[in-house]
Amino acid sequence: MDASRRTLCPGRASLTSHQAERTTPVTQTSSLHDPDARGFASDNYAGIHPEILDAIGRANGGHQVAYGGDLYTGQVQGVFQQHFGAAAEAFPVFNGTGANVISLQAMTERWDAVICAESAHINVDECGAPERVGGLKLLAVPTAQGKLTPELVEVAAGGRGDEHRAQPKVVSITQSTELGTLYTVDEIAAIVERAHARDLTVHLDGARIANAAAALDVPMRAFTTDVGVDVVSFGGTKNGMMIGECVVVLNPDAVRGMVFLRKLSMQLASKMRFVSVQFDALLSGDLWLRNARHSNAMATRLEAAVRDLAGVEVQRPVQANSVFATLPAAVTERLQSRYPFYVWDESSGEVRWMTAFDTTEADVDGFATALRAEMATEAGSPQSG
């Protein structure tokens, strides 16, 4: 090695000197964020419900079998069975995209296709994971307010037996939908009936299944197990959990390879007890329902507060925990700097305001007041004509 090279190549740092140079992590003394600041961007922006955080702490300490062989994962099977019936089998996973991709892979052969609404999360918000990771063909159908119907399923289910066509095999619906709307129990029953009559199985993306049950005021099994839904992607994260969703197989004949697909899809948690214990805390008592009812009630309150504001148009029925509205773009921009929320549709300016288990009445009222003030400013501005 020549001399110039040596000077460019400093001596190897020791771990001791590296550690000595480090300062105290800021998170040891304070939060990096304001723990009292909340907006209307997403129920995923919310933190962890304190009862769930406590449960994670109780599952800590000692050693437990990894990859789901632990006592907490064993226990949570019974908890899901209480909600979905004795045949239900639960497979905890990390996230909703994973739950959907695993479910749909388990329900299809390589030549099969999945019928879904054009607005479905699997179609628009999973970065193509169902296609690229799951190898799935999606048959996306334009719908009114994000809801499939038996008639739409019938049309999309054409081409069975045609060797040139991907074979429709699964109908995937979302409850509550991506647009904040709900299927009634009868509407889901009718879709399942039509699907099964056409030899199709039914998957339900339940990222917000608790919000749906709370809004319909029925147990979750009323619009899943009891009407013949085959597989559910059960959502916990948006309803107060830290991390975790669950594939719940209601009809074992509708799937194959579940045991292997979870690992293959990189969704098999090694320390699964900490995912499972959260489901236990959420579902053993009424926490799931309390959180969902509250979140829904905050959306209803928000809609009532903005409904009559001139220039603000609520675009969709408010049936779960989100409000979709159009308003002047300048108002959206100014409001967003105080209360984070998303523009849902850039072309129309439609925004989504979403509530969570920890949204307070004061949050809603404060936001509505700010919106009213911004609309008044806008009405008085010269550009508004």
Ligand SMILES: Cc1ncc(COP(=O)(O)O)c(C=O)c1O
């Ligand atoms: C309808 C729906 N399905 C699934 C998911 C889960 O997505 P993630 O992979 O981010 O947990 C979401 C999250 O926004 C969703 O809204």
